[in-house]
Amino acid sequence: MGHRVSDVSETTTPGAGTRPRLLLIDGHSLAYRAFYALPVENFSTATGQVTNAVYGFTSMLINVLRDEAPDHVAVAFDVSRQTFRTETYAEYKGNRSKSPEEFGPQVSLIKEVLAALRVPVLEKPGFEADDIIATLATQAGEAGYEVLICSGDRDTFQLVRDNVTVLYPTRGVSELSRMTPAAVEAKYGLPPERYPDLAALVGETSDNLPGIPGVGPKTAAKWVGLYGDLDGIVAGADQIKGKAGQALRDNLPQVLINRQVNQLVRDVELPLAPADLKLPGWDREEVHQVFDGLEFRVLRERLFATLASPEPEAEEGFDLAAEKLTGAAVASWLTANTGAAVGVTVLGSWKAGHGDATGIAVAAPEPAPGKPGPAAYVDLVEADAEALAAVTAWLADASRPKVLHDAKGPLTALSDRGLAVEGIIGDTALAAYLCLPDQRSYDLADLTVRHLGRQLKAEEAPVNQQLTLDMDDTAGPDEADLAMVRARAVIDLWGALQSDLAARNASGLLTDVELPLLGVLRVMEQHGIAIDQDALGALDSYFAAAVADAAKQAFEAIGKEINLGSPKQLQVVLFDELDMPKTKRTKTGYTTDAEALADLFAKTEHPFLAHLLRHRDATKLRQTVEGLLKAVGDDGRVHTTYLQTIAATGRLSSTEPNLQNIPVRTEEGRRIRETFVVGPNFECLLTADYSQIEMRIMAHLSQDEGLIEAFRSGEDLHRFVGSRVFSVEPADVNAEMRSKIKAMSYGLAYGLSAFGLSRQLNIPVDEAKTLMEDYFDRFGGVRDYLRGVVDEARRTGYTETILGRRRYLPDLVSDNRQRREMAERMALNAPIQGSAADIVKVAMLEVDRKLREQGLRSRMLLQVHDELVLEVSAGEREQVEELVRAGMAGAASLNVPLDVSVGVGRSWHEAAH
């Protein structure tokens, strides 16, 4: 503990960690920042009240309360424009135009928010908010507080000390930079207490304080460094040479006024002292009322989530009574402990539709607070017949409720050991995904910390307790012990996630869609799809030759050999050596993508470009072929893995290998599809896909009469729409018109702009704009829907599909335009893409159910978003086609028909239609 004397105040530095933290906020300056950072049109209540400044201010307040955890808080406001400063200098802030009419009323709303949060508000006639802040900061500094000042006014920098930090908003109101003494020194080259000297010399536009012409922060800081402070500069003004010196002498009176005006008052008489600013905690009911009135649903949730229930420190592990069981003990333990839902984890491995399970752990919740929860582990490799029989029967018993984490893999492993599982009532990974589908992973350990506040990993949990282990277990936790801990984490997590699911209206989606689908996907992965390896091998040679040929010719065209796959080397050749016109910029240079190369070819007709494009094309196809060849299993089939918790919209994804991006658009690409064939003992492949499902969903959601009629009429969609937009007969819609309409229709579902449309269609922006306007004139329902979907999402914080699947888009209220507009496009697309995903999932469940119900041997193999691929057993073709059509068409009842087209053939290519 030591003393430090400054020229302004004496401050003591008490022991860290014990001193109170005081947060002082300049209400006006932050509200103003928020007002200009957030677009007015996105923030208004049902009554028309604009709330962008209130929103931005409150959002910032919540963040800073969360991040800085102050125990004392005050917000200061300017009370009027008349202060001692306007008496000193009549023009002070004279340049400020009257604030927009939308701003004023928001200040009182901010005060309402603050009242609900029980944050003291201070104002004093004749002084500015900064003077109040300066006074409190001084008092609090002397009293040993840690002081944080949140203000958008740089004058507050003069208050910065070791224990006084200014949080200065840099971009909008979402980012605050910490101005410490070192930060001020680094930015301005002088200590904080000298900042007003610099400001006086440089001037402050926003306060209408003119500076010395030609003198910026660099020169000003230099002078302060040379002469110590402003007084020193004034005294030595005659010695300063050059233009700047003359300018200083000419403007000296103004500089002195500036300095007088920017000095903050540190002894304003206030009714409250720092000690009176302790946060008493807020009134929940009042917060609800105020936030309801402002329609701040997302902010309210954030407030309650981050402040009302601070996350408990993640430290406790799990206390469980763990047993490794064999023989008769297995059955009796299972009978005794698994009446209610239990967590299950499986040890083993799984990949590409196959696997092996070596052990299984089961854990029940704590029977009572503080009592260890029972947990058991059975080694499946070493298991005696009695133990194995007990496990087998228990797993197959649908009346024994089980919860797993990411169950598909474990079920695959168990299945290959001959163990079937029934009674899965929950999956914690799927549940977490439905709650927050934008996460990139749903790691059990992460979820455990987030939802239970406990550490899962042994090494991160405290040593004193992790497990109540068997007496002979002195070597520390082994694999089996950890499996039991994980099983326990799963069941505890399930308990926590269920209420979260219910609150998000997602319980039904889990139970009725995702959980049953998991089993269907597992079987699809297990089946895989047969590959004609000879044909695929031949294709590989063919593409390899094409690659070599294209490379050879490309090298000849430029007279040397380079790595054609290196964008860096390509840029050198194209833009330096061949001097071609520059293409669109990327982060690292200029793009060499196919579109740009084609453009360049059109301009230069340089043969290198043609060969390069061919090389790209052939290389890509060859990679796809080689990837597939490597992925073919011993059974002559490829088994993809479907990921059910990746796509934020609700789609599946496919990996290792990805069978959802097998080429189809080009002739050569389709040759790859010819090598996906019907397997031995089956009759053919059958593909069934939804035609234009996303546009149909658009018609349904928008209720647009024109679009609905288009689908009900049976007319070609784009032709129908084109005839309306271009005011011609359907028969007179030519190919060009049709393709424009097609591009726009699909673009709409992605949030396409007129600019984007013009670029895609290679037409002027004006024409694209007109096209869009004409489109919306005829299909106004679509326009209203798209607009409404974003507004609604902004209010609620999420979008919803027809099954109520949500996607949360907090960036819809970001003050960063790029992020906000990105979120808006996501909001446009998510309900459409997501509803399509819902429908396909339901269809898959239906098809699977019907296949089993009708005792058919045919089976589903692949899902490619709007398409299903089945393998049809001999004699079942008609029946399968019928049930697939019915299952898919009936998966949802929209106000337009769901059209399904079906094809059959010996290969995936032939089965296309």
Added chain:
DNA sequence: AAACGAACGTA
């Protein structure tokens, strides 16, 4: 060895 960006395949 890992992380990143560019490019490109699908719906």
Added chain:
DNA sequence: CGTACGTTCGTTTT
């Protein structure tokens, strides 16, 4: 300045 994915390659960073 159009959404959602996965894979590959080259390049940069550790």
